[in-house]
Amino acid sequence: MKRIYLDHNATVPTTEEHLLEVSKKIAEGAANPSSPHGLGRNASVLISSARKQVASLVDFDVAELVFTSGASEANNMGTAGVLRFKRSASPLHAITSAVEHPSIREPLEFLRRTQGLELTVLEVDGFGRFRTEDVISNIRPNTALIALMAANNEVGTVEPVREVGEWLHMRRWQKWPRTSGLDVAPHAFDALVASDVTPEHLQSLHFHVDGVQAAGKLPKQEWLSLGFDSVSLSAHKLGGLSGIGALALRRGRKFEPLIFGGAQEKNRRGGTENLVGIVSFGIVAHKASQTQWWTEIKKVEELRDALKQRLSRFSALRLTTPSAKSLPNTLNYVVEGVRSEDLLMQLDLSGICASSGSACSSGANLPSKILLAMGYSENDAKNALRITLGPENCDSDVDALEQTLTQIFAH
Numbered sequence: 001m002k003r004i005y006l007d008h009n010a011t012v013p014t015t016e017e018h019l020l021e022v023s024k025k026i027a028e029g030a031a032n033p034s035s036p037h038g039l040g041r042n043a044s045v046l047i048s049s050a051r052k053q054v055a056s057l058v059d060f061d062v063a064e065l066v067f068t069s070g071a072s073e074a075n076n077m078g079t080a081g082v083l084r085f086k087r088s089a090s091p092l093h094a095i096t097s098a099v100e101h102p103s104i105r106e107p108l109e110f111l112r113r114t115q116g117l118e119l120t121v122l123e124v125d126g127f128g129r130f131r132t133e134d135v136i137s138n139i140r141p142n143t144a145l146i147a148l149m150a151a152n153n154e155v156g157t158v159e160p161v162r163e164v165g166e167w168l169h170m171r172r173w174q175k176w177p178r179t180s181g182l183d184v185a186p187h188a189f190d191a192l193v194a195s196d197v198t199p200e201h202l203q204s205l206h207f208h209v210d211g212v213q214a215a216g217k218l219p220k221q222e223w224l225s226l227g228f229d230s231v232s233l234s235a236h237k238l239g240g241l242s243g244i245g246a247l248a249l250r251r252g253r254k255f256e257p258l259i260f261g262g263a264q265e266k267n268r269r270g271g272t273e274n275l276v277g278i279v280s281f282g283i284v285a286h287k288a289s290q291t292q293w294w295t296e297i298k299k300v301e302e303l304r305d306a307l308k309q310r311l312s313r314f315s316a317l318r319l320t321t322p323s324a325k326s327l328p329n330t331l332n333y334v335v336e337g338v339r340s341e342d343l344l345m346q347l348d349l350s351g352i353c354a355s356s357g358s359a360c361s362s363g364a365n366l367p368s369k370i371l372l373a374m375g376y377s378e379n380d381a382k383n384a385l386r387i388t389l390g391p392e393n394c395d396s397d398v399d400a401l402e403q404t405l406t407q408i409f410a411h
């Protein structure tokens with residue numbers, strides 16, 4: 001049976017071509033990058049080249065990139081790691097949102113429970129979007145961290161992190177950022193900041209952005225900002241191997257390592273490097289910088305629009321993804337009349353791989369925290385259908401999905 005894969009926000013499957021490319025590079029001869037011999041040096045060269053390619057995904061410098069076991073680890077570094085480094089006698093404050101990935105939400109909740117962290121969790125609107133105004137007006141003199149995602153993995157909403165970053169950069173350094181493309185000029189938010197919050201304070205607080213779903217799906221100018229202090233990234237969302245990610249960390253910014261025991265990654269993450277994973281990440285990051293990649297993303301977006309149009313005839317499907325400012329490949333629905341577990345099983349039996357939301361919460365039929373935060377009922381939040389497209393999808397996949405749904409809803 002031909003499989004139709006519509007779950008790209010969970011993982012973009014690795015192709016045989018990619019695996020061959022990775023193995024060819026490794027097979028040329030590479031060993032432990034810390035070893036003082038030729039094969040060690042070869043490994044070191046491979047890592048340096050991948051570091052450059054991954055750093056350029058987010059316009060950071062090579063020295064600013066720390067390889068990790070994935071974006072979950074990078075998010076833990078960018079939240080708990082940063083706060084542990086900033087420890088102080090009086091309680092610190094952090095700002096996050098109600099739609100974050102668990103790898104942001106849970107370390108912060110843990111520090112709130114165990115270390116007295118003051119935590120502000122921003123509410124979102126009906127499309128899962130927090131407001132720049134709320135981020136800014138919640139900054140206090142003891143705010144040490146703002147941790148927010150650039151785009152949501154379940155509903156595909158693009159969040160206003162760029163607007164927050166541009167405002168922060170301007171207020172920190174009194175420099176005017178490139179404002180083109182922003183709906184609102186950054187200085188429009190100035191009146192919202194508390195009067196006891198100084199530029200020095202804004203310079204010292206850390207703005208961490210979860211860039212996992214935005215990198216390689218949104219053009220850089222639509223989400224990146226010089227105001228970001230760190231960005232988390234993951235290779236398997238781009239067609240690379242799973243188990244490899246990175247934290248891009250602005251020069252001068254510090255965090256307390258989560259893994260001690262080796263000088264790797266400039267003492268920021270101990271342990272022999274995942275050479276195979278790093279090489280894979282470098283290859284996909286390089287691909288994501290090519291024009292061809294963005295031509296394919298455009299095609300994905302067109303296919304998404306066609307699919308959206310076709311699925312609009314099913315009264316049992318309620319679209320939760322916003323029509324503007326959303327990821328080019330994502331459609332999320334609340335399903336009525338059929339339990340999403342049953343729907344996904346029937347789709348699977350027809351060879352169609354879709355999901356009910358984030359990979360971490362699907363399988364357990366728990367309500368989606370994202371949909372709950374968006375104001376959906378518990379029943380609705382348990383009945384989501386997420387379709388996330390990739391470059392290998394084509395018109396016939398859309399036909400097959402429509403036909404299968406027609407059969408399912410007819411019963």
Ligand code: PLP
Nearest residue numbers: 070071072101153210212234245
């Ligand atoms: N952040 C977001 C928004 C994600 O979608 C994911 C993966 O689902 C992660 C973080 C975690 O990435 P990784 O699987 O590399 O740990």
